[in-house]
Amino acid sequence: MRRVVITGVGAVTPIGLGKDEFWRALEEGRNGADYITLFDTSAHVTKIAAEVKGFDPELWLDKKEVRRTDRVLHFATAAADMAIKDSALDVETLDKNMFGVYIGTGEGGISTLEDNFRALIEKGPNRVSPFMVPMMITNMPAAYVAIRCQAKGPNMAVVTACASSLNSMGEAFNCIVRGDADVILTGGTEAAVTPVATAGFASLKALSNRNDDPKHASRPFDAGRDGFVIGEGCGIMLFEELEHAKARGAHIYAEVKGYGLSCDAYHITAPDPDGDGAYRAMDMAVKKAGWQPKDIDLINAHGTSTPLNDKMETLAIKKLLGDDAQNVMVQSTKSMIGHALGAAGAIETIAVLLAIEKSIVHPTINQFEKDPDCDLNIVSNSAVHADVKRAIINNFGFGGHNAVIAVERYED
DSSP states (O other), rough: OOOEEEEEEEEEEEEEEEEHHHHHHHHHHHOOOEEESSSSSOOSSSSEEEEOOOOGGTTTTTTHHHHHHHHHHHHHHHHHHHHHHHHOGGGGGGGGEEEEEEOSSOSSSSSHHHHHHHHHHHHHHHSSSSSSHHHHHHHHHHHHHHHHTOOOOOOOOOOOGGHHHHHHHHHHHHHTTSSSOEEEEEEEEOOOEEEEOOOOHHTOOOOOOOTGGGGTTTTTTTTTTOBBBBBOOEEEEEEEHHHHHTTTTOOOEEEEEEEEEEOOSOOOOSSTTHHHHHHHHHHHHHHHHHHOOGGGEEEEEEOOSSSHHHHHHHEEEHHGGGGGGSSSSEEEEEHOOBBGGHHHHHHHHHHHHHHHHOOOOOOOOOOBBGGGGGSSOOOBBBBEEEOOEEEEEEETTTTTEEEEEEEEOOOO
């Protein structure tokens, strides 16, 4: 069977731009949540988010392109460029027909949709932008990156809510394994800190109400959790067939070993409280990897900081690990970056790749009071030095979509 390795990463996050700045912030336990600056929150219930700060799209796009593209595309363009540069891949010499792009997003260009809906209502249909549709549709990050890179191979934009990026990565993995591509840029992007998206999640009672204390609002698995902090950003990785990577002497972060997916088939927003779908996705990924559950060193949990998810995910992890549940480290990157929705899994996978490389596991911050319903081996408040060889990353989306990726330190 063809093997798949990860040879490049690009990260645009609320706590750092690029892998080095992102990692330093993770190791320090830095928090990216703060008061929203992207729109006026005076009439909004929720006034906090984890925004990407200090991002200048004109470092990657000219002014005209910036005006004609959505923020979600700006993030994807930047992260894809970072991943290619990090991989040292010479794109010009590639067989472009074997070069693919699989980038997921949950909300797509929602800011563009909101702006043009406002123009329609206030100024009439003739004021709707001719660029609205290509700026908005959810396939455009994958398409736009492919156009820029001349990647003419398989191209896909998976949309499974908060599981979008992990599903995109899993499908990219399968694509390379079956021989349809040698190299795929894959991950997820999201720019949904917008008036409508934030109000919508707030109306669902999904968001934290700690407007007076944004730095301590996202507290996955903690007894005082009251909802997630909406975030944004992008994570893109270069997935590459092993022999292709070795032939060019590529640096290998880790090998992708397994991919699991399932559906709760339970409710449009709430997870199955028994965690059965989450368990089945994890079990599938582990079996595909050829591991036993006890072989796992680290689980990067979905860990949203919502009462329902964290309790459900605990049950699912305990069902997977059995008596080994207290021996496996569990972390939630969302404690620092908030919930980046369709980009979450990709950003979190990059955190795991760096943990494998550096033998350091970043903390789950804001752990104040243990919840007996979340009695896992949480890496709490401070980073720990640990040998991480095998890890899984979990993401679960509205509608009951569950996706899990298994990665392992590469050994020839």
